[in-house]
Amino acid sequence: MTRSVSLFVSCFNDTLYPNTARAANVVLKSLGVSVQFPERQTCCGQIHVNTGYASMAVPLVRNFVNTFSGAEEIVAISGSCTAMLREHYQELANRTNDVNLISKTSELVPRVFEFSEYLTDVLGVSDVGATYPHRVSYHPTCHSLRSLHIYESAIKLLSAVRGLQLVDLAYAEQCCGFGGTFSVKNSPMSTAILADKVANIVSAKVEAVVALDNSCLMHISGALKRNNTGVSVMHVAEVLAHGLKGGA
Amino acid sequence: MAGSRVGFPYTSRSRIEDSQLRANLRSATTAIREKRGRVVAEKADWEDLRLKGEQIRREVLSNLDSYLVKLESSVEKVGGVVHWAVDASEANQIVFSLVRQHGESEVVKVKSLTTDEMGLNEYLSQHGVMAHETDLAELIIQLAHDKPSHILVPAIHKNRSEIRDLFQRTISKGTSLSDDPAVLAEASRLYLRQKFLSAKIAVSGVNFAVAETGTICVVESEGNGRMCLTLPKVLISVMGIEKIVPTLDDLAVFLELLPRSSTGERMNPYTSLWSGVHKGDGPEEFHLVIMDNRRSAVLADPVGRQTLHCIRCSACLNVCPVYERSGGHAYDSVYPGPIGAILSPQLFDSESSKSLPWASTLCGACYEVCPVRINIPQVLVHLREKVLAEGHQSRSERFQFAILSAVLSSGARFDLALWVISRLRFLIDRFPSSGSLPGLVGKWTEARELPELPKETFRVWWRRSRGH
Amino acid sequence: MATDHISGDQPSRTKILSLVRSGLFNKSMDPGSSTAGVATRGAPGTPVRIDSHELETVDLFEEVLRDYKARVLRVDVEGLPDAVAEVVSSCGIKSLVVPNGLDLSWYEGVGQVELVVDDGSGPAVGFEKIDGVITGCSCAIAETGTLVLSGKPDEGRRVITLLPDFHICIVKTEAIIRRVSELFSRVGVSNPVTLISGPSATSDIELKRVEGVHGPRNLIVVIVR
Numbered sequence: 001m002t003r004s005v006s007l008f009v010s011c012f013n014d015t016l017y018p019n020t021a022r023a024a025n026v027v028l029k030s031l032g033v034s035v036q037f038p039e040r041q042t043c044c045g046q047i048h049v050n051t052g053y054a055s056m057a058v059p060l061v062r063n064f065v066n067t068f069s070g071a072e073e074i075v076a077i078s079g080s081c082t083a084m085l086r087e088h089y090q091e092l093a094n095r096t097n098d099v100n101l102i103s104k105t106s107e108l109v110p111r112v113f114e115f116s117e118y119l120t121d122v123l124g125v126s127d128v129g130a131t132y133p134h135r136v137s138y139h140p141t142c143h144s145l146r147s148l149h150i151y152e153s154a155i156k157l158l159s160a161v162r163g164l165q166l167v168d169l170a171y172a173e174q175c176c177g178f179g180g181t182f183s184v185k186n187s188p189m190s191t192a193i194l195a196d197k198v199a200n201i202v203s204a205k206v207e208a209v210v211a212l213d214n215s216c217l218m219h220i221s222g223a224l225k226r227n228n229t230g231v232s233v234m235h236v237a238e239v240l241a242h243g244l245k246g247g248a
Numbered sequence: 249m250a251g252s253r254v255g256f257p258y259t260s261r262s263r264i265e266d267s268q269l270r271a272n273l274r275s276a277t278t279a280i281r282e283k284r285g286r287v288v289a290e291k292a293d294w295e296d297l298r299l300k301g302e303q304i305r306r307e308v309l310s311n312l313d314s315y316l317v318k319l320e321s322s323v324e325k326v327g328g329v330v331h332w333a334v335d336a337s338e339a340n341q342i343v344f345s346l347v348r349q350h351g352e353s354e355v356v357k358v359k360s361l362t363t364d365e366m367g368l369n370e371y372l373s374q375h376g377v378m379a380h381e382t383d384l385a386e387l388i389i390q391l392a393h394d395k396p397s398h399i400l401v402p403a404i405h406k407n408r409s410e411i412r413d414l415f416q417r418t419i420s421k422g423t424s425l426s427d428d429p430a431v432l433a434e435a436s437r438l439y440l441r442q443k444f445l446s447a448k449i450a451v452s453g454v455n456f457a458v459a460e461t462g463t464i465c466v467v468e469s470e471g472n473g474r475m476c477l478t479l480p481k482v483l484i485s486v487m488g489i490e491k492i493v494p495t496l497d498d499l500a501v502f503l504e505l506l507p508r509s510s511t512g513e514r515m516n517p518y519t520s521l522w523s524g525v526h527k528g529d530g531p532e533e534f535h536l537v538i539m540d541n542r543r544s545a546v547l548a549d550p551v552g553r554q555t556l557h558c559i560r561c562s563a564c565l566n567v568c569p570v571y572e573r574s575g576g577h578a579y580d581s582v583y584p585g586p587i588g589a590i591l592s593p594q595l596f597d598s599e600s601s602k603s604l605p606w607a608s609t610l611c612g613a614c615y616e617v618c619p620v621r622i623n624i625p626q627v628l629v630h631l632r633e634k635v636l637a638e639g640h641q642s643r644s645e646r647f648q649f650a651i652l653s654a655v656l657s658s659g660a661r662f663d664l665a666l667w668v669i670s671r672l673r674f675l676i677d678r679f680p681s682s683g684s685l686p687g688l689v690g691k692w693t694e695a696r697e698l699p700e701l702p703k704e705t706f707r708v709w710w711r712r713s714r715g716h
Numbered sequence: 717m718a719t720d721h722i723s724g725d726q727p728s729r730t731k732i733l734s735l736v737r738s739g740l741f742n743k744s745m746d747p748g749s750s751t752a753g754v755a756t757r758g759a760p761g762t763p764v765r766i767d768s769h770e771l772e773t774v775d776l777f778e779e780v781l782r783d784y785k786a787r788v789l790r791v792d793v794e795g796l797p798d799a800v801a802e803v804v805s806s807c808g809i810k811s812l813v814v815p816n817g818l819d820l821s822w823y824e825g826v827g828q829v830e831l832v833v834d835d836g837s838g839p840a841v842g843f844e845k846i847d848g849v850i851t852g853c854s855c856a857i858a859e860t861g862t863l864v865l866s867g868k869p870d871e872g873r874r875v876i877t878l879l880p881d882f883h884i885c886i887v888k889t890e891a892i893i894r895r896v897s898e899l900f901s902r903v904g905v906s907n908p909v910t911l912i913s914g915p916s917a918t919s920d921i922e923l924k925r926v927e928g929v930h931g932p933r934n935l936i937v938v939i940v941r
């Protein structure tokens with residue numbers, strides 16, 4: 001029986017990183033999974049919650065739940081958005097006192113998986129058949145590492161990619177300094193943390209840094225480009241789509 | 249809060265640029281972090297211990313009223329006198345009146361964050377009583393008229409030659425010292441020994457108070473604590489209402505968790521336990537001051553309550569990317585770092601403390617090391633909302649987020665917004681990739697490039713291709 | 717009881733307890749408040765018997781102590797007086813205090829030193845002029861290299877182990893427990909309890925560890941089989 005997943009791409013991937021969503025689509029299809037894209041999806045509301053406007057995220061929760069409640073399984077391609085769903089959705093839904101929304105949320109949240117986690121833990125796949133003959137480092141973004149605990153998933157998938165040389169990143173577990181609106185509210189601090197991350201990336205002498213969250217990668221890439229390092233950034237899904245039919 | 253002269257973004261700015269401070273902080277936090285990592289790894293049951301620690305703290309807080317009454321009666325049964333202070337000012341008055349009753353004008357002190365929180369030294373000094381700090385770092389801070397910058401190692405921002413110069417100006421006047429830390433520690437030993445032997449009254453904090461036995465526990469390294477707790481005739485210990493453990497066996501759990509988390513040692517050199525007054529051994533009078541100072545209000549907040557689990561180990565400071573680059577002073581509070589960012593805004597009214605919940609990337613490293621499993625990121629996010637709701641907010645920011653919420657709460661409105669943006673693309677493409685841009689975008693581009701806008705959004709591609 | 721009345725009369729006491737109680741009104745929203753808080757007691761102490769398990773514990777104790785820069789000697793009962801005498805003379809100790817409950821035979825070999833036998837009754841003065849102290853201990857914790865003093869007759873009052881610069885502590889192997897969780901099944905708190913893990917130390921200056929600040933700067937542990 002074919003599995004069917006609904007892709008939650010996150011607002012910033014939809015608008016800024018469509019290639020990541022396309023790559024996830026390619027990888028999932030190559031594994032025989034049928035992929036849907038419910039078009040009413042918008043944003044998980046993380047930016048509101050994390051900035052202190054949690055009540056304004058409630059209508060976004062409602063929209064998400066209404067959009068996805070018919071889905072069998074939901075695959076998200078952002079670690080931090082997945083963490084947002086797991087850690088905050090139930091509490092936000094509970095605020096409404098809407099029994100229907102509350103129960104739909106509690107049924108929905110356990111069906112949401114982060115992309116790499118879905119491949120390794122649900123599908124039981126570690127080798128998707130990709131080829132990517134380059135030196136890369138994996139940056140285990142904070143939410144992927146400490147909220148979702150999916151470090152192993154990414155490493156398993158990347159290690160199986162043909163030709164890929166996975167290079168250790170010094171102090172990999174340390175934050176890149178993004179933190180959503182933190183990056184502008186405490187901009188000098190954010191860029192000071194980022195500078196150290198970039199220095200560690202440069203010392204690793206890699207061609208690309210890969211991660212499970214484009215928001216952190218956008219931040220890292222902003223400095224990699226500003227400093228003309230020549231190192232690119234890439235979502236794990238894009239690496240995994242390399243060499244697959246329909247992939248890059 | 250932008251452009252404000254109070255608050256973390258302002259107070260941290262100059263410190264981020266201080267490369268000497270950053271180098272000191274980095275080597276210090278890295279060293280303690282690694283030590284902690286090694287001794288924690290030795291304990292196969294570390295996660296179980298953390299769970300136990302959390303459970304005990306939760307049990308105490310959930311029944312704090314009965315534990316407080318129980319502690320009071322246990323302490324009185326063993327000959328101690330219990331005093332209650334609603335706030336810092338009452339606690340200061342209690343300590344001062346005890347000192348005055350004995351006609352003393354000097355006290356010796358064991359390092360205590362709670363008395364720092366009260367501003368006890370300043371209060372006593374205004375009333376003609378000199379409080380001598382006896383922990384080496386606290387002594388350095390006191391002599392330099394400085395403020396602590398770390399919970400465990402308060403003088404971490406000072407280097408050895410600064411300390412040598414300070415000692416030569418103060419406690420070792422007329423003596424020539426080298427900047428060897430052993431020589432400097434010896435200088436403080438000589439100076440303080442006289443204080444210990446002559447002091448009549450000591451003031452300490454409390455690491456743990458055992459409700460069932462009335463036993464008080466103070467952990468330390470140098471022996472200054474033992475001196476203060478043993479030699480003077482009168483001992484006054486000050487504790488926040490939350491510092492209770494139910495039983496001695498519960499205390500043992502924290503004696504495993506605290507040193508490994510705090511100094512990265514299997515056990516700190518000295519731990520003192522006493523139960524009231526022991527005839528022929530130590531003080532003849534023991535006073536326990538139990539202070540609320542808004543902790544009951546923290547208790548009333550179901551999410552914020554876990555902040556009171558804290559056992560002041562400072563492990564969260566050493567793993568925090570923000571603390572590592574700002575140091576403790578930027579937090580403008582007795583309690584710096586991640587724990588300070590959640591404790592200070594709940595305990596204090598200052599405008600600066602209200603900026604602290606945003607002084608974090610929410611990376612979660614603090615939660616991972618916390619020996620009592622305080623979910624600091626969860627409390628930070630909760631306090632962000634709470635502080636804004638209390639009125640500490642910018643109207644224009646609120647308006648922007650309200651618009652964003654309205655757009656993002658419907659697929660149709662999001663579609664429309666994306667369509668409008670695609671029509672305005674020619675404007676966006678004319679943005680310089682760097683340089684002076686307005687508002688938040690400008691802050692971003694100070695040090696980072698903006699991402700390139702793709703030709704089409706994913707949803708437009710999907711509609712066109714149906715995913716093929 | 718009179719004391720209850722004194723406490724009960726404090727208006728701040730009433731106020732704090734009522735603030736705490738109203739704060740706890742929200743109890744039900746605390747997700748994990750159901751779990752009981754009392755920790756389980758660790759395994760009972762090791763019996764007086766030399767077996768491989770105990771040897772392992774003693775070895776661990778010694779290793780951790782050495783890590784703290786304490787000097788460690790292991791002797792059998794017959795060798796104890798000589799070992800103590802050797803430590804006293806090699807450390808250059810000229811004056812000693814011992815608690816009056818300490819076994820006389822343990823220190824009878826110390827020779828020409830000024831000896832004060834403290835019965836805890838006099839005023840606690842003058843001990844800062846004494847070079848060293850010899851005590852037993854109530855128990856010791858292997859995992860943390862900790863000596864536990866609890867005011868027993870062979871341990872004395874706290875001041876005697878605080879002011880002299882050399883602390884010689886005699887530990888019987890049967891007194892060594894494995895971990896901290898077993899501590900309070902061995903030691904009560906009717907007397908003051910002091911846990912000593914290595915000589916006093918500070919890392920307050922540039923995090924550089926300096927052994928020896930206010931407490932005894934030299935810790936010598938004699939483990940007796």
